Amino acid sequence: MPRPIVAIVGRPNVGKSTLFNRLAGSRIAIIEDKPGVTRDRLYHTCEWSGKVFTIVDTGGLEPDSKDELFQQMQRQTQVAIDTSDVIVFVVDGREGITPSDWQIADMLRKSNKPVILACNKVDNNKLRENSYEFYELGFEDVYMISAINGLGTGDLLDAIVKYLPDREEFVYEEDTIKVAVIGRPNAGKSSIINRVLGEERVIVSDMPGTTRDAIDTPFEVEGKKYVFIDTAGIRRKSRIDESIEYYSVLRALSAIERADVCLMVIDSYEGIAEQDAKIAGYAHEQGKGIIIVMNKWDKVEKNDRTMDEYKKIIRYRLDFIDYAPILFVSAKTGQRVQRIIETIDRVAAERSKRLATGVLNDMLNEVIATNPLPSIKGKPIKIYYGTQVSIKPPTFVFFSNYPDEIHFSYTRFLENQLRRLFGFEGTPLRIKFKKQGES
Structure with missing residues (x-):
């Protein structure tokens, strides 16, 4: 099922990227940390309360600016708004409502999308009291948050998932x-x-x-x-x-x-x-x-x-x-x-290829014999056995005495050996290491 998109918008320096990083950094996303994959993206896959969605960061909006860079940002942000299912409108709770906030609010109302107002940088009771003026912008959902330390972000996520659509799609036959x-x-x-x-x-x-x-x-x-x-x-x-x-x-x-x-x-x-x-x-x-x-x-x-x-x-x-x-x-x-x-x-x-456990471990014994793992604190790192736990993509788990000490280069070596011996053309492989006895 396609994932809904949540766009984070607002003028510059209100904390949009901080909020984006806070939500992404909560490990609500399942992203492979593998060298070589582009990391400077503006989107992240998230899960909250059993719902999976994609958050999108956007450039700062300055509706009256004649600067070409800001005008380009506005066009880019409009694309994100048009593509989104829910919009999080971020404002600066310390600064109060600005003319740009009013203009952005008018623009978002025209989108006919659910808009959640996130009043950021509100990290004490005095600021919370001062921030009630933001209700004047006319949005029903207003949340006082501090993205930098996470205050209120759980309630914000609860509000987001409340508006996420339950999409229906045509279900194709399994062999399609x-x-x-x-x-x-x-x-x-x-x-x-x-x-x-x-x-x-x-x-x-x-x-x-x-x-x-x-x-x-x-x-x-x-x-x-x-x-x-x-x-x-x-x-x-x-x-x-x-x-x-x-x-x-x-x-x-x-x-x-x-x-x-x-x-x-x-x-x-x-x-x-x-x-x-x-x-x-x-x-x-x-x-x-x-x-x-x-x-x-x-x-x-x-x-x-x-x-x-x-x-x-x-x-x-x-x-x-x-x-x-x-x-x-x-x-x-x-x-x-x-x-x-x-x-x-x-x-x-x-x-969809699946290797028998015996075949996988024959390969493992062969490659370890020719390229053994290093030692850690004088003790050898061992991989006892491995198994393929799933397909689409093929995913392998190897059990070791020091799983956290196995260097990425050895993971890459194992992947290369799997490809050399068994093909796996065109598909990513997932390789994980666990402590012996872990499920």
Whole structure:
């Protein structure tokens, strides 16, 4: 099910980012701390009272500013507001209501979204008494908080989840492979979909979009069921400018979360941008299968080394998904497009692969014999045994006498050995260490 989005908005220096970090830092989010994944994002996946949602930080709003930077921030924030289900409007409880607060309040009322007013920096009774003036802004839900020390944030979260929608979506048959087509605007996502559907002579069924931000296209190829989840359609409603580019990641979130496999479509001629890395990083963190599709390959001037040179650049820029297969295609000419479906099948199968415990431990004994773990305080670190605990993505737990002392480099070594011996192409792997005897 797609996760609702909660936008945190307000003018500069009221504590929006502090509140964002407070909510994200409460470990209400499940995010893999793995080097190589882009960390400077403005969104975070949270859970509170059994509800999962995504919080989004935004730039400071100054409605009357003529400064181009502030005007750009306002356009970006408007995209976040339009995309959100709930808005948290942050104001400065020490400073009192400002003219900008009144203007922002008017703008938020026009959104027709639930708005929760978070009166920040209220950390004593005197400030609390002075902050009641904020009720004049006309919002029913007003919460006095101090984001820097966490006062009142639990009540704020209770209010947020009260307004989160219970979304209904079309439930596909269990054997249907759900494919999110993600990437920046103008990379050719819709063209890829149209070409695949035409090339494969598939059976396409008419189905309205099951979420606000995506268009679903169920189809069959040789009796196998698929659905393309395309986020491209929504961008036609707005100008393609820097704000849409900057926030295009928001529109990919729901599609990625619903998917089994993600087609990361990149314009070969334009190359890989920071936004591509952010979107790919989110797919990786969510444990989805990933295929890198370099589109518009027909526009690239080539020699016999061009493809290898491109692969080196891709692996360098997107090193945290070095397991993802790379396809060089052209939606315009149809070049190599026929490989997309077969690669989706392969990656979906790898993401569902399960190793027998005996096979896994035979591998473990072999790799430890050739590359033993170091000692800690004169005592050797041991890994006694391992087991695969789940699939989608494949997740392994290894039991050790000193699980917290096992360095990331050894985790990476084990992952490389799993891939060398068993494949797992296109899927992230999760490797955890526990104390022997822990459940």
